[in-house]
Amino acid sequence: MPPARSTDILQGTLDVLILKTLSLGENHGWGIAQRIQLVSRDVLQVNQGSLYPALYRLEQQGWISSSWSSSENNRRAKYYGLTTKGKRQLEVETDRWRRFAEAVDLVLAIQ
């Protein structure tokens, strides 16, 4: 099942991206997708659909919470926000990502 495997690789990354995005303020699924794309200057093309299983999973972990309210254009939308637990998790994940990126940099820097 090739698609499943690629979401596996994405998973950790996608989680930290979602958490980071939500740390800037509550947002709905579409908003999160737009934001990631915008901030990463379109480098990170999130497969929009795969966002939702990830959101569901994060909510199950208790890192984000959700509520329905009306959107900017007056539609009902499901908004996600970071919980306290989620904030701590973001720090852990950010740290982990930094160390990972540094490690990869170090390896790539070998002459």
Added chain:
Amino acid sequence: MNWLPGESDKELDDEIRFHLEMETEKNRAAGMTDSEARRAALRAFGGVRRVQEEVRDLRPTRFIETLLRDVAYAWRTLRRSPAYAMTTIFTLALAVGVCTAMVTFVEAALFRPLPYAGLSRIMTIWETNFAAGEEKLEVSPANFLDWQRLASAFESLALAAPHGVDIPRGDRVISVGAGRISIDYFRTLGVAPIAGRTFEPDDYAPGAEPRVILSETFWRETYGGNRALVGRTIELDAKPTVVLGVVPDGLDASATFEVYMPLTLYPGEKASRTGHWMYAAGRLRQGVTVEGARRDMDRVARIIARENPATNEVLGVRLIPLREELLGRTERLLVALGGASVCLLLLACANIAALTLARGAARRRELAIRATLGARPGRIVRQLATESALLNLIAGIGAYAVAVGIIYQVSANTPEGLRRMHDVHPGAFTIGILLVFTLFATALSGILPAMRLVRSGLAKDLESSRRDTGLTGSEARLQGVLVVAQISIALLLLASAGLLIRSLQKLTANDLGFDPQNVATIQMYLYDLHPDAKERSEFVRTSLDAIRALPGVTGSGATSALPFNPATAARDDFEIVGRPERPGESRTIRTTAVTPGYFETMRVPLLAGRTFEESDRDTSRRVAIINQTAARRFWSGDSPVGSMIRVGIMGPPLEWTIVGVVNDTRESDYAKEPGPEVYVPVAQGGTRVGGLNYVARSPAPAALLDAMQVKIWELTPSQSIVEAELMERLVSRSLQAQRFALMVITGFGTVALLLASTGLFGLLTYMAARRRSEMGIRMALGATPGRIERLFVRRGLILASIGITAGLALSFLFTRVLATLLYQTSPFDSVAITSVVVMTAAVTLLASWIPARRIASLQPGTVLRID
């Protein structure tokens, strides 16, 4: 199932809808048309269904939810194809039920502990007579006493002498099998009493009051299992006897003892090396192997032979482990039948797998659509597996009913010689084993085809826009393999059945030496009520006359040893007066006392001289008749009539003049060649002719059975009757085990051939359907129907011949299991094998010819138009 999950389903749907609308709006704002914008939004999102599935899979209740949904779906699907569902349920219920019943029997008969401590060390001990070709003789007491003196392999040795005693039950006196046993008997067998105690030295003291130990069943049936009976007195042979204890049933490998009494050998018995009528057993010393014990007993036998050359020159000792003696026959039968049932189960699974594959092929489109709509392959396998699990669950319930039915039927009707097959009940073990078989069948018949179907690439099917619903090439190949497997298993079963039939034919073709039809028999012990020999033979004469006077009776007689009733046989050594024994010659002979009219009633042909007459009385000259084998072996060509022999007929040796020669009669079964036998008149036959079998011939023997007993009771109301049975039934009883195996295996074989040919038929029909248009074109181009027909028949025959070849190979490997059930029939018997191969070939030919014929008889135009 819309309670909780439904709520969050709707939430997710709303959320996704919102997402798509926002994306569409954004695209529109970027200048796309409405439809372009929507399509781009969907593309960016990926599969909506897939996302929904993925989110749903994350839910904790997901597993049960899916299961319930799958079950409901499976139920609907199966209701839409009742033929498939019923076939599967029926086939599996039958096969799993049969296997479950068989394993229940195997467990009950072979694996449950027997009441003996240290069973592997207990041997039954027999004598052999190599000069007479006797491989399993009962033991003579003097030889046993020498074993006790000389043998070193055994911790203890025990002796039992069979005996009959009368016990009142209700207002009748019944005769029960009793064992006079030596003091070490229960210790040797390692058996502890259920109640009370076993015998102690005091019980053997001369002048001790009579004491008895009861077997469990007898105690329950006669005394209602009353524990207070221990220590009390019952009436035994009209003497008050103290009940010492109760022991478990079935302790005796060869005779059935219902009660046990102390054995004190009479002086005459102590000296007897020629009368073989007792049973012996021994417990091996710690560390002594069976082989070691055999060597030891061979040594002992040689010492005894040196000391007593006249009697023991030709005698040897044979050890048979008690377990083998008790369960050997049952084990061999169960192994054969168990093997046949496993074959049947494999075959049923192959059949269902083929059906499931074929059905899967027909459902290909449905499954392909489900796959395209976002169902992942694992999901579809799971759905198909649920369907087959549901089927198997229903089949499992049916199988339980089948198993219970078989268990009760078989345990009620098992041949008597097969131990521990009689009191079998379905229990937790049966249910456990049923579950195992059901899971096995589910895996083999449901999940494998499902995986196979999915792996063959569902998505491709939809793309290739195939219209037909037939099998793909690789499925047809797999179907072919299944059909070949089915044919080979069917052939194996049929070959086994064929061998059993041949063996039975050969057995029953053996001349019995008498005519068992229309003969009624009753067995009695007369000694206790008629202790005086003269009075006794008078009673025999008047009672036989009374029976002869019954309506329809054409003849009556009596014998001390009835053919096919081995319990009554006796054997002794004899001398020919005036002719010393040649070296190596064994003058052991079966000794039987009969009345005038016996040979005539049994229709035993007289070959020379005369039969007995009423004038052969205790006062007249002692006369004897020998059988043909005795005449041939000891008089080799000369006429024995007029010769004198010296032999003890249940008494001291006396001289007899031979007055006739009669045909050999089989002793106890069809297979065993008759040995030498001598007959003397009951009226002259010593003092201890006590047990007699009355025979009477009538066109209505069943009615005669009752009439004979009534007549006896009219003369002596307290006379007990051991057994009343038709001679024909005694004879057929000896074939019960073979008949039983034959019936089961033939049944399985027939079902197997039916299933296999249905499989072949189905496969060819599918192939024909798939290649319809091709055939249409061929016909349009001038191929004759005969050619088309041959094309398919050839295909069927190729599969059939592979199957038959494989089946033959299997037969050569596995029919060896049957060897012990076969009589003068090699496992490679050409007649049996050839006829089975021909039959299988004929049936498979028919199964291929019908579909071939059907496709060939179509008009080319019709064929092409259908597509």
